Amino acid sequence: MKLIFEKSVKGRDGYSLPQDLFDDIKIEECLPEYAISKDKKILSEVSEVDVVRHFTKLSKLNYGLDDGFYPLGSCTMKYNPKINEKLASLNNFTYAHPLAPEETVQGSLEIIYDLNKLLCEITGMDEYTMAPAAGAHGELTGNLIMRKYFVDRGDKRHKMLIPDSAHGTNPASAAMADFQVVEVKSNERGTVDLTELAKLMDEDTVGLMLTNPNTVGLYDEGIKDIEKIVHHKGGLLYYDGANLNASLGIIRPGDAGFDVVHLNLHKTFSTPHGGGGPGAGVIGVKKDLIPYLPTPIVAFDSTNKKYYLLDVGSKSIGMVRAFWANFPVLVKTYVWILSMGPDGLYNASETSIINANYVLAKLKKYYKPAYDRYCGHECTVTGKEYKKYGVKTLDISKRLMDYGMHPPTIYFPHFEPYAEETIMVEPPESESKEMLDKFIEIMIKISNEAKTNPELLTTAPHNTPIRRTNDLVAAKRPILTYDDELKLKDELKYQDKNIDF
């Protein structure tokens, strides 16, 4: 498809500005010569009609959650309710300036304050910061909080334990807090090896970052022992909330002994992923860690009946962003919790766990499970038996696209001999039994195709807007802008006649 630049026609415009009524002001008298750009910066010149058609056409090249099944493991692609969007986009919220006087933003502050209380109850924590913009941002914030907590105690801990099954963000976040990452191996049941954990957990160790259920979709049944081992050595327990969708109303991380919790509001709490954000990665802590939260938090002055931004104080890790929060994401979360109520939240987790186990039960004859046991809200199967037909998990996932479905998460987690060629399926509560049956039927069909016509898979997808991409070329000689493309065309005179512009 053409780029917007290739649709540009000199002299066209797509904006509507008030007339410049400041003829009496001369720009040369406002700005010094050294500051003014000599030439206009060239963007594109297109009309509103051109833009609307261009982006409508682009949108049709995407596959969204409202198009169909989207079972990405550990991503919780659940339905995004439409009422959330409407209420988050009320003018009084969207036009609120972050530095407007507090008396003018009492509504926004009330939502932040109330949501904090709800999340504390749902997770068993004492206080939340709404600042982190995404899961990894929350992880960094959590790590900095733990770091400051120990520094303040003159405790020079510098190692962070992270299971081999953890998301890549966990070790990357710990490294940004300058912790040395120590990997904890999983046992044959896919969960934390307690003997190994006990060996590794020492007084130089900050603690353990744990996802529960973990990224294979399995609950750490030894959570009580894990908690004892970590706390016994004075460490802290960090909960990665990526998989909280298996826990609502069933188990609260705070009760299980976690000290720091991050939640992905764009996963468990139904706010849209937006093609990679914005989400929110809010952080909840236990009482002892409240003084270390990023500043400010929202507080309520009960005498004057006013909400206000409270400076957390001298122990705070400081700010992790400009201003306060990804506010509309908080509104959507708040609206969702109020729509669901306690029974609805429980129902969400119960249904998603049943969904995942149902898929596992129906698929395990065709795709060997990484671990043969009941799972949480997602299940991990493997495509390793199809290797002998020359088919990889990648091919299976690409073939799914031909049947109109988004593939599950593949090749993650990866640790041999159990979890290799993995296919991780997360069918959240918003997916019906009929949809799961359809998915199962297609997966079985693909398993037959793998045996009888492997080429169908290795060359898949066939029915998508584009086909498999040449990623190596992209990385070797990066074309990162339209001007790069023009330059390259000039250099190579672009001999390849097949390139379709």
Add this chain to the structure above:
Amino acid sequence: MRYIPNTEEQKKEMLKEIGVSSFDDLIKEGVPQSIRLKGNLNIPEAISETELEEKIYNIAQKNSNFYLMKPLIGAGAYRHYIPEAEKFLLQREEFWTCYTPYQPELSQGTLQSIFEYQSYISRLIKMDAVIPSIYDGASATAEAALMSLRLTHKNKIIVSNLLHPHYRETVKTYLAPHEPEIIELPYKNGLVDIEKLKILIEEDVASVIIQNPNFFGGIEKLAEISEIVHSKGALLIMVIAESISLGILKAPGDIGADIVTGNAQSFGMDLNYGGPYNAYLATKKEYIRQLPGRIIGETTDVDGKRVFVMTLRAREQDIRREKATSNICTNHNLNVIAADIFLSLIGTEGLYQISLLNTKSAHYLENLLLKSKKFEKIFNYPFYNEFLLKSKEDISTINKKLLENNFIPPLKICEFYKEENLKNVLLFAVTEVLSRDNLNKVAKILSE
């Protein structure tokens, strides 16, 4: 429950297929009874959509009617014209319900839009490679600072104290674990103190961070600053908090920047009480392997068609884990699409015109206020669309008057700067949403 299609009957049927007698039976192994929540969560019972709507409308009413309130405040968040076509297009579910574009076959819409945005920003700031999305200007500047430490293997940074105070705080927070030396570069007469920079700059400095226009709206002498910074082998990190200024100001790449970060909120994003906004982080070709975050590149598919993919992935957390250049994963991609649509609609001429209008109208207001004799200049520096004025009247009284007349008052600069001479000083911001009539009214209110 309308968001959960499976009925109780179906769930029972499925449990039977799984081979367990009940849900409790299914999870008893994974969740030991002893840590299971006893009873229900203590949160309000579910309410209907109508009740919900009424509840949230009522809460929203506790905010001022911001649509009708024109802001005289900026300070890193600017109200600008957002074309309705942009808002309309953004509501397409294909853009906002999908995941990060890991599967290019099903994500060309998102990928191409991000590529277009990278192309726009690259032209505006004259940098080779643009990371389209870090959470916001503050976190992007912190990432740029970390990047400069990796590139130079030095551990000292000079930061202009006319960098947005929240950005400065965030840089400190992000860098704290690495225990660098962070030196604040003071200002003089509303711009960074260049003589002081000459003294502070040494061979052991990794980078110098300068915001332009600075927090007071001042236009820095970047060519001169760049020469000083580079004379000792340090990197110049240039920060833009108001990206519309790029319509008229020189491109950072043309005046010596090595790394550029920019708050893109002005490119079609609502104020939203502080976020989500978005920031770009850009650099020269030779430094791209140290960039944090995602970037989109062009390639071909097996049919030879031009396509777009996530590229240079070997820097990222899901591949490199603790050795990654950053932990960033989910970012603000939908805001990138918003900005791509915005820049497409605004185009070459529109961006120039808005930038021009903002400069002129800010200077118009400054003139009016100075003429009223109720305000005086405390510094003399060239500014873009934000400026400082000292009031002869108490600023709290002034701000109250403005609020009563539906203007969001300017920033009391003493909230961020404690200097004696900055008491009773206001930081005004003007954009195209304030008409000449609006500005005349502001001047009238403040001269009475």
